[in-house]
Amino acid sequence: MPLVAAAALPHTPQLLVRPPTEDRDLVLRVHGALGEVKRRLTAARVDVIALIGGDHIEGFFLNAVPALAVYVGARAAGEFGRYRYAFEVHEPLARAMVEQGIEAGFDLTYSQDVPLDYAFYVPLHFAMPSPAVPIVPLYVNVYLPPQPAPARCYAWGRALRTILDARPERVALVASGGLSHFPGTDRYGSPDFEFDRALLASLAEGRGAETARFTGEELDKAGNVELRTWITLLGALGGARAEVLAYEPSWHHGNAVVTWPL
Amino acid sequence: MSDVHYFFPPASAYALNRFLFALKSDAAARARYAEDAERTLREFGLDAAACEALAAFDRDRLVGLGAHPYLVFMAQVRLSMEQDPGNFEYF
Numbered sequence: 001m002p003l004v005a006a007a008a009l010p011h012t013p014q015l016l017v018r019p020p021t022e023d024r025d026l027v028l029r030v031h032g033a034l035g036e037v038k039r040r041l042t043a044a045r046v047d048v049i050a051l052i053g054g055d056h057i058e059g060f061f062l063n064a065v066p067a068l069a070v071y072v073g074a075r076a077a078g079e080f081g082r083y084r085y086a087f088e089v090h091e092p093l094a095r096a097m098v099e100q101g102i103e104a105g106f107d108l109t110y111s112q113d114v115p116l117d118y119a120f121y122v123p124l125h126f127a128m129p130s131p132a133v134p135i136v137p138l139y140v141n142v143y144l145p146p147q148p149a150p151a152r153c154y155a156w157g158r159a160l161r162t163i164l165d166a167r168p169e170r171v172a173l174v175a176s177g178g179l180s181h182f183p184g185t186d187r188y189g190s191p192d193f194e195f196d197r198a199l200l201a202s203l204a205e206g207r208g209a210e211t212a213r214f215t216g217e218e219l220d221k222a223g224n225v226e227l228r229t230w231i232t233l234l235g236a237l238g239g240a241r242a243e244v245l246a247y248e249p250s251w252h253h254g255n256a257v258v259t260w261p262l
Numbered sequence: 263m264s265d266v267h268y269f270f271p272p273a274s275a276y277a278l279n280r281f282l283f284a285l286k287s288d289a290a291a292r293a294r295y296a297e298d299a300e301r302t303l304r305e306f307g308l309d310a311a312a313c314e315a316l317a318a319f320d321r322d323r324l325v326g327l328g329a330h331p332y333l334v335f336m337a338q339v340r341l342s343m344e345q346d347p348g349n350f351e352y353f
Contacts, residue, residue, distance in 0.1 A: 017343070020352040028353070057333060061283050062271060081343050081350065115287075143332050145270045184321070184331030185267045220266040 002165050004261040005044040005172035006237055007037050008230045011053070011122035012181065012253045016159070017081055026248050026255075033246035033257035034126035040259060042129035049128070049135045050160070051120055052229045053176040054142030059114030062191035066109030067148040068156055069139035070098040071116075073202040076137055078116035085121050090134040093169055097136060100163045106156055109139075123176045140232055141179070142225045147216055153228045154212035157235020164236070175233035177226030179247075179254035187223065188252050195222040196247065196254040203242035203258065208210040223254075237262075266329060275328025281306040281316070282324075282333035286340050 014022050015030055041049070058078070060066060074095040077086035091145040098110045119136055138160075141147050148156075164171050179199070180191035202210060211231045219225050237260050271279055277328060284291035284306070303313050315323035324334050329336045 012267050013339070017350040020350050024353045056336065057283060058287060059331065062276060062279060115325070143268055143330070145266070145268060147306055184325075184335030186322075187267065188335075217266060220268060223267075225268055238340075 001168055001170055003161065003173055003236065003262060004170045004175070005041055005046055005113065006086070006233060006240070006262060007041075007127070007172070008175040008233060008256065008258045009034060009123040009127060010178065010253070010255045010257065011035065011176045012255065013080060013118050013122065014250075014253075015255070016083065016118065016198055022248060026250055030233070030246060030248050030255045030257065031126060036245055037127040037257060037259060038129060041127060041172055044172065045170055046129060046133055046172040048093055048133055049124070049172045049174055050093070050138060050164070051123065051135055051174050051176060052108070052138045052140060052232050053117075053119040054226045054229050055139050056117045056119050057143055058117035059111070059139065060138070060141075062144070064109075065141060065144045066139065067141050067152075068106060069111060070094055070101070070111040071112075071137040071139070072098055072110045073112040076135065077190045078121060080117075080118040080121060081122065083125075085116070085125075085135060088134040088228040090136050090169070093167060094136045095139070095169070096167065097160065097163055101156070101159060106159060106160070106161045119176050120177045122200060123174065127174075135231070138232070140228045142228050145216070147225065147228060149216065150219065150228060150231050151212045153231040154167040154209070154235035157232040157237075160232070160235035172232055173236055175229040178224055179227070179256045180223035181253040182223045191249065191252065191254050192222040192224070193249045193254055195224065196249070196256065197226075200244050200256060200258070203234075204244060206239040206241040208237055208242070209239070241252050271330050272328040277307045277309075278312045278324070278327055278329050279333055281308060281312075282329055282337045285337035286333060292341065292344065
């Protein structure tokens, strides 16, 4: 069964916890776009969501920093504020990804015991199809240098597509992250929206392969270290053209909701 | 510290980053810190410079000591979510 859906979604926690620092109408517009993704995933009758996220130093700390990891536990759970969440994990697909990924030459880490951070929860909170389906969390190290090179992320995405296309499940591959933001730095209030707009324009033309040529330094400078999750997804999508459902730049974050009609 | 926003965490800052990680991710550690800051900082093996920067929660000083910017940011978010719950779910 080939891949049946693809999307890239934001996970800024303000979408969830809605502090008074945020523009209410902007947040509600992003919610609306995420609701559209939910409708499309439901209509696509997906069996499982493989969700590529960047660990926010929550699942993994400095005791071990995996570049690329697959979560192969029975369920994935975590908390953020008053939100407590747990998702069933599609273990056969998760195992196939880690086994076949390693077979294909990717030295993946796997874990059966990491908490799931809000980077995974926020997109699922808003876009999980109804009824809910199991997930496979896929980790890309985005915050602890040295992060995997964009070209490596792209190659991993290409390998993922080969693995997924041979599976019996109807899989949605979803990237969580971005776009430009600089949490914890003095650029928090001035994201690089021009970078984001140029990127989205190129993705709409099907030029996703170009993202493999970014350097880590370029991504850091643009507030787009998390783009590695998108680049992994783009590796699976080849020249597919993006449909940008929303781009909503807030005072601290370029919120982008994007799908790829397959 | 470095040209990039998210720099390699120096080994010298491990104790500090471990404490920020605990503040961010462990409600029990936050409660212990609120109850007895001095003892908690001692248990985490933090030196005087780190303790001073933490007392003021001065981001630039913390980052200057090698703290990971994201850990500083999210530790502060988690602390404020607990201290000012009314500031969330505002609309």
